[in-house]
Amino acid sequence: MITVRLVQSARRNQTAGWALLGAGALLALMLPWLVYPPIAVDILAWALFAMSIDILFGYAGMLSFGHAAFWGVSAYATGLAAIELGVPFPLAILVGAVSAALVAVPIGLVAVRTHGIYFTMVTLAFAQLIYYIANRWSSLTGGENGLQGIPRDFVGLEWSDPFVYYHAALLIVAIGFWVAWRSVNSPTGQVLVALRANPARVRALGFSVERYRVFAFVLSAFLAGIAGGVYAIGHRMVTLQDLYWTTSGEGIAMAVLGGTATLFGSIVGAALLVLLEDFLATSGIEATGSVTGAVFVLILLFFRGGIWGAVSAALARLRGTSQDDVLERPPPTGPAVPPSNAAEEATTQGSDVK
């Protein structure tokens, strides 16, 4: 009896999931008809960027305020690969993402030894360091001018049309979405969610907690790097702004607004903020920051789980119970959750030499 009902509800969930995915895909394909194509590209890039932050924050419980480093390093590396080496843009983006991942390895090795707000501060500090280096190293980065006129070549097609580029970007970003979704729903993803709740327990089970944290960090940086590369090719330029901490802040705002630990919420959050900022910029309203901030606060005031959290809760209520799909998922993240048995964890971290 009960099993039959569970199977039915699982099947219904699955159907609903596919329908939602289909609708989303259709909307994504039509997006450049609905909004100005360069804005559509921005939405893609920011969505993947926010998602990379959500993997780390929403699932593994690590709030990075340094993701601008990965977005920016990739943007510069992508631009340099395209300008200096003349590689086709998809390859340039790959070069960028790999660079971001490489930069993330040493940062991750240091940062994962800290927790909660300290992790956030350490990642911020590293990102600001990279910003500073990029500013100084102007022979490579162009300093204040940044990189200009990044070519957008690939098998001789006419990619300068933003409409055409959008579809290439969509394919690249969709691969990034898939990797993100797959990895949080993988065995490794299960370990990450568990270690967020109780790292000492997970370690005692036989998992190398630090290694999982570093892996999550580097994977997240790689995805942030794809996003930064897509953005750089889209704008055909890179500026220091891409490395600045406000870029990290923007990504976090999108992830939180859309709803953390949902992945798809990041897409919604990114779309909303990009469109809002574009609307404010073109309508000549001066106080862009305050309006965006107010929208942010209002949404989180009414929907604590973000937009996606509110929508999926409403859908669940509509369908009756069917909790089964929510079970293995972490609860929506509030600001910086400390590990639940912080004491035990602290003793295993502290000054003890391993």
Added chain:
Amino acid sequence: MLRTERLVKEFRGFRAVGGKDGVDLAVREGETHALVGPNGAGKTTLFNLLSGALAPSSGRIYLREREVTGLPAHTIARLGVARSFQVSSVFDDRTVRSHVDLTLLAHSSLRTRFLTSVRSLGAFAERTTEVLELVGLGHLGDRRAGDLAYGQKRALELAMVVAADPAVLLLDEPTAGMGTEDIERTIDLIQRIKGGRTIVLVEHNMKVVGMLADTVSVLQAGELIASGTYSDVRSDPRVVDAYLGAHRA
């Protein structure tokens, strides 16, 4: 099986484990070895050392004949030493089954896969069912762990400890906070999961110690003051002084 030599752990100069000359503990293969002592004696700290959660300040630890001093906790776990925690540490939002799956994952090559579906954990289904039935949670597999009764959570804790078939179990107060009925059930449960395993057990309840332990070691203020059979240790004057006589006879 498990042996320490002059083991010492200090926290900022305070010697939680070690006493005068360090702790020499010897656990024989296949025995149930109870570790008793008043609150703050250093029992949990000793467990943290044995399981690798803490590195000792000095001294050595051997598992079988292999030195494991200073190895990280996850390595020691994979060498077949599984521990439970004094404070229940189940994952409230996970299902009961997925706790056991997670434990099995730690010992499987699937553990580093990130582009494989989580459904691959279905490979553990049979063993998971077996383990849950062993600890009496067979019918609660799909329940959220946070919704379990206290005794059931402790049983789930034990399921996680035995799932991967470890050679050594370190159980930190498995009956803590339980009423008589749950305690009886836990004694029974530990006897059932024992098999040929070696068990080290921290326990305040002397009835449980009497029922389960082959050997009893007494820790006081970080020092190992006695080790022997239950009746030997029970009549040891130092022990009576330090512990049994004082407040828990």
